[in-house]
Amino acid sequence: MRLSAIVVFLVFGPAFIGAAFAADQPNVLIIMADDCTFSDLPLYGGRNARTPHIDQIASQGLTFEHAYLSEAMCQPCRAELFSGLFPMRNGCNWNHSASLPQTTSMPQHLGKVGYRVGIAGKVHVLPKQAFPFEKVGGFDSNCVRNPTQACDPGSVREFMSRSSEQPFCLVVALVEPHVPWVMGDASAYPPKQIKLPANLASTPKTREAFSRYLAEITYMDGQVGTLMRTLAETEHDDDTLVLFTSEQGAQFPGCKWTNWDTGLHTALVARYPGVVPAGKRTDAIVQYADVLPTLLELAGNKPGESELDGSSFAGVLKGNAHSHRKYAYGTHNNIPEGPAYPIRTVTNGQYRYIRNLQSDNLYIEKHLMGIKGNGQLNNPYWQQWIFDSGSNPGAYRLVQRYMQRPAEELYHTQMDPYELRNLASSPAAAEIKSELSQELDRWMKSQGDPGAQQDTPQSHQAAKAGNHRFRAPMTTEKQSAD
Structure with missing residues (x-):
């Protein structure tokens, strides 16, 4: 059989790979929320939202x-x-910029092994030649539309059922709960009854905004239900790996646009009947960069060691391994969301070390802290935090935490999940701080990361034009798995 497959490949070329090997390859459905703090989901201890x-x-x-x-x-x-x-190797180090023109992505990698690769909903990656997804309709692509267009799973159903010979990979990128928070039934979440996370100041405006945000989470969950029903209706319920992820944190102070855990930590759930264990949880550390190599291994084509930054966690998915990475890394370049404020971080899953490279600057995020036009995409809760800061010590501490940050931060995230107690100057934490600081240095060097020079208007504009100022090495020194 192996010889026959080789002969088929030589005669018919790569275009025949899908038909030759589809029986051994899972379909893939990736469902993404948009700006949803992982810990606001009941699955991760969230005390408010309903997501059946x-x-x-x-x-x-x-x-x-x-x-x-x-x-x-x-x-x-x-x-x-x-x-x-x-980000350094694909080139997208800022919001509203672009990856390197020569970047290759899911459509190219999975296309080589026979997959149809499509995307529905929000795309938000550039340049187009680096991300040549087949566009699939039915889900709103505009994350700031008011109201969001109602979803129609017809195009998704057609994409899933188009061919029984060729596997599919479909990304459905939903636009909730991105601001404006206008979808769902906010009356189901009375503001006074909400249990606010510890990193948000308890004010009437915060509670009202959080109520609308929770309603959008439940609305998003309804779309997840629609997609899962469509998968079952196309009879692909049992041969499809489903990945649900919540993307980055919500547009509240300390979540999106930060390197704190509530910004970078994401929900990730994998379902694949008969392959992925049911009803289990894992402590394995994984990053978004690890998803593509995982899909490639499951498809029977493990990438070369230096081809990607990520590495496959297929063994974890199958229940054959219980660990993956030793560390996960993070970066932030604030332009064009506000003045320069470069940040880098590393976590081992228990402790997080953060380095604010220009800590003398004030941190400002214009969407969260400012008002533009009619203010529809902004929320007045920040102004209430400021107004109440003189009489509300808790609000003042959170304002200060957000805008004035020390050069180094260290948190025992496992014990302090909202990272409110900085241990960077604690003698008892000196050893773990040194370990994580050295690992961050190693990672930045391996990525060719220039640090603060990246967070400039010149670097951002150069990237948008496809002329990135700084390039990562062609190969990087990979971290070994645990």
């Missing part, structure tokens, strides 16, 4: 306790997920 469909996927699959993305902004994290490369 996500919970059902988890009951039938594997939940990752320690999944991370490298940059808590929409475009960079998607570029990492789709390319298997960290």
